[in-house]
Amino acid sequence: MTQPEFNFADALREVAQARNINEMQLIEAFEQSLAQAYTRNVEPEKRIEVHLDPQSGELEVLIVREVVEKVEDEHLQISLADALELDPGVEVGMEMEFPVDREKFSRIALQAAKQTLTQKMRETERNVVFNEYKDREGQVLTAQVVRSDNKGNWFVELGAGEAILPPREQIPGEKLTPGNRVKIYLKEVRKTPKGPTILASRADERLLDYLLKQEIPEVANGIVEVKAIAREAGQRSKVAVFSHNSNVDPIGACIGHRGNRIQAVTGELGRERVDVILWDANTRDFIRNALSPAKVGLIEAQPDRREATVTVTPDQLSLAIGKGGQNVRLAAKLTGFKIDLRETAAISDLDAAMQQAMQDEQDGRDPGSAQSAFDALFKDSKSVATASPDDEQE
Incomplete structure (x- = not known):
């Protein structure tokens, strides 16, 4: 064993601690680098082994040769006769180690140390970072x-x-x-x-979901469930919630007293507006809620095609569409339905009129009145806006 003036073990240990790298991995990388450098620059074709004692700092560089009866490769083998002069107990097939010239390996060791600290250490650092975060995706x-x-x-x-x-x-x-x-x-x-x-990401809707759980205890403990989120980062989001406890108002729980809970959420998102709406298992009611604050009329939904036609009166049209189409676009993303907004003449309650017509038909008072009412309703309507769940922010 040879202990050079420069203690490589101490140097590598300091680097490992400073860079949060496993010390033994760095020492192993140093040994491999030194062996490769020595073979390449000093003893081509020879088998070199390097050992660095992590405690004492002693460095050993060895040439390994196999003991054979007849030498065929003087770089890799030693004859049994020569080997017996060095060690009477050797046998054919065994390996012997011979230390190399100190002056030679000291120079190469310094060169290898530099290579290790610039190449192997960088590779080790990269592996440390990857292993640290590969299982933390989604957090x-x-x-x-x-x-x-x-x-x-x-x-x-x-x-x-x-x-x-x-x-x-x-x-x-x-x-x-x-x-x-x-x-x-x-x-x-x-x-x-x-x-x-x-x-x-700071634009992903899952960041908003996390913040809701952090600020709203009912969401964190599962009493209030976040069913869906549609987000246009920095501007506006819609969150559909549902309560598993009939005594807990899901919207009120999310808003908090004087809006303190939802304000804490929006404060982390640059004052992004977050609308909280009630999720409903009924597709029509869910779409109606998603289009709030607009009050819309009749909704014809086709669940198999994931499409819905929604009537809206002129006075509610701008609210339904939203600035730059944002309200209907977010509603489409939230519900997963393509929404076609159709403007129609203003009447007091489109849904009520349609329901009454359907009831009349069921009671036999006016067969076909429901279809007639539906046809009349859409006869003069016109499509004013269409949004799909995959539409991008304008």
């Missing part, structure tokens, strides 16, 4: 904003690694500042030739 973490680049990407520090927030995953209009701490949704962790890529 919400608190991260520190670090920097941005000229492509509009922001980078946030997670602890062991750095995640990227591309423009599409940012909240439009939100001003991020280096040093600020923000909550992010860990969307994807994948390996690439340049190391692990961690994709974070």
